[in-house]
Amino acid sequence: DADVTQTPRNRITKTGKRIMLECSQTKGHDRMYWYRQDPGLGLRLIYYSFDVKDINKGEISDGYSVSRQAQAKFSLSLESAIPNQTALYFCATSDPREPTDTQYFGPGTRLTVL
Amino acid sequence: AQSVTQLGSHVSVSEGALVLLRCNYSSSVPPYLFWYVQYPNQGLQLLLKYTSAATLVKGINGFEAEFKKSETSFHLTKPSAHMSDAAEYFCAARSAGNKLTFGGGTRVLVKP
Numbered sequence: 001d002a003d004v005t006q007t008p009r010n011r012i013t014k015t016g017k018r019i020m021l022e023c024s025q026t027k028g029h030d031r032m033y034w035y036r037q038d039p040g041l042g043l044r045l046i047y048y049s050f051d052v053k054d055i056n057k058g059e060i061s062d063g064y065s066v067s068r069q070a071q072a073k074f075s076l077s078l079e080s081a082i083p084n085q086t087a088l089y090f091c092a093t094s095d096p097r098e099p100t101d102t103q104y105f106g107p108g109t110r111l112t113v114l
Numbered sequence: 115a116q117s118v119t120q121l122g123s124h125v126s127v128s129e130g131a132l133v134l135l136r137c138n139y140s141s142s143v144p145p146y147l148f149w150y151v152q153y154p155n156q157g158l159q160l161l162l163k164y165t166s167a168a169t170l171v172k173g174i175n176g177f178e179a180e181f182k183k184s185e186t187s188f189h190l191t192k193p194s195a196h197m198s199d200a201a202e203y204f205c206a207a208r209s210a211g212n213k214l215t216f217g218g219g220t221r222v223l224v225k226p
Contacts, residue, residue, distance in 0.1 A: 004157075031212065040123060042204055042216030043158075058213070090157060094212060100146050100165050101212045105158040 003027045004106035006091050012112045019078040021109050023091030031096060032074040033103060034058075034066060037088040046089075049074055050096075081113040116141050116209040120217035128225050133192040135220050137179075137205030140186065146208040147188045149179055152219075153201045161203070164188060175199070200224045 004025045013019050023032065030051050035043040035058075045058030047066040055066060063085060067075045078085055088110050092103040121136040139145065147164040162173025169181045175198075179190045188205060205217040 033214075040218050042118075042120075042218045043206075043214075044216070045213060048213070056211075092158075096212070100163055101208070102148070102160060102163060103212075103214055104160070105150075107157040 004091060004093055004104060006089075006106040006109050008109060009107065010110045012114065013081055014114050015082055017081050017113075019081050019111065021076045021089055021091075021111070023074045023076070023106060025072050025091075025093045025106075027093050027095070027104065028071070029093035029095045029104075030071060031094040031101070032068065033092040033094070034064075034074065034076045035090045035092065036060065036085075037090060037108070043090060046076065078111075078113075081111075083113045086111060086113045116145065116207050116213075116215040118205055118207050118215050118217040120203075120205050120220050122220055123218060124221045124223065126223045126225060127195045129197060130194050133177075133190075133195045133199060133222065135190040135203050135205075135222070137188045137190065137217055138186050139188065139205075139207045141207065141209065147179075147181065148206045148208070148214070149173065149177070149188075149190050150204045150206065151175075151201050152204065158204065161190070195222075195224050197224050197226065 033048040034046040049068045065077045091106040094103045117140040119138045149161040150158040162171045164181045172178045177192045202221045206214045
């Protein structure tokens with residue numbers, strides 16, 4: 001089984017709808033991250049959480065919110081989706097006890113907002 | 115702020131030829147550096163990482179990267195391309211707070 005899972009893998013929605021993307025991990029890592037990927041821009045950080053009580057904004061947090069329900073679960077919400085939020089979304093985890101705190105990525109969720 | 119630049123959004127190589135993907139970072143303090151690979155319809159997989167232990171880093175699938183502080187570069191190479199190397203490759207630099215800054219990605223096409 002995959003260490004980092006994301007649901008759904010694909011989602012098509014309409015402008016103005018509320019959407020939640022979910023991420024679960026079995027790696028036992030404290031740190032979790034949400035990124036979006038757009039062609040030519042690489043991945044950009046939306047939000048990150050270093051433990052259950054810690055939530056931080058990344059470089060592109062506007063229009064998004066997150067919830068860290070447990071060490072293993074980190075959800076990303078789009079309160080009112082808009083077309084320019086169409087992108088590939090990735091969740092990642094890391095363990096600060098590892099010297100390089102390497103981030104490990106889930107398979108991604110492809111979101112289309114019509 | 116940290117920035118990472120990957121020269122060339124697309125690279126085409128023949129099977130068996132050298133693969134060279136370029137990455138430059140902006141920090142004056144050498145950060146931790148990473149190369150990830152993304153195969154079609156998959157997430158990012160770690161290829162290799164620079165941790166300051168050695169300037170030449172070997173990764174999976176025959177890839178390696180060399181850290182050059184004087185050039186602020188961390189270029190990725192593979193001596194002989196395989197068809198299975200067709201993918202998108204991302205260079206990333208880690209800054210304070212374990213924030214990763216990614217380059218724009220380089221898509222590799224391998225021609226038979």
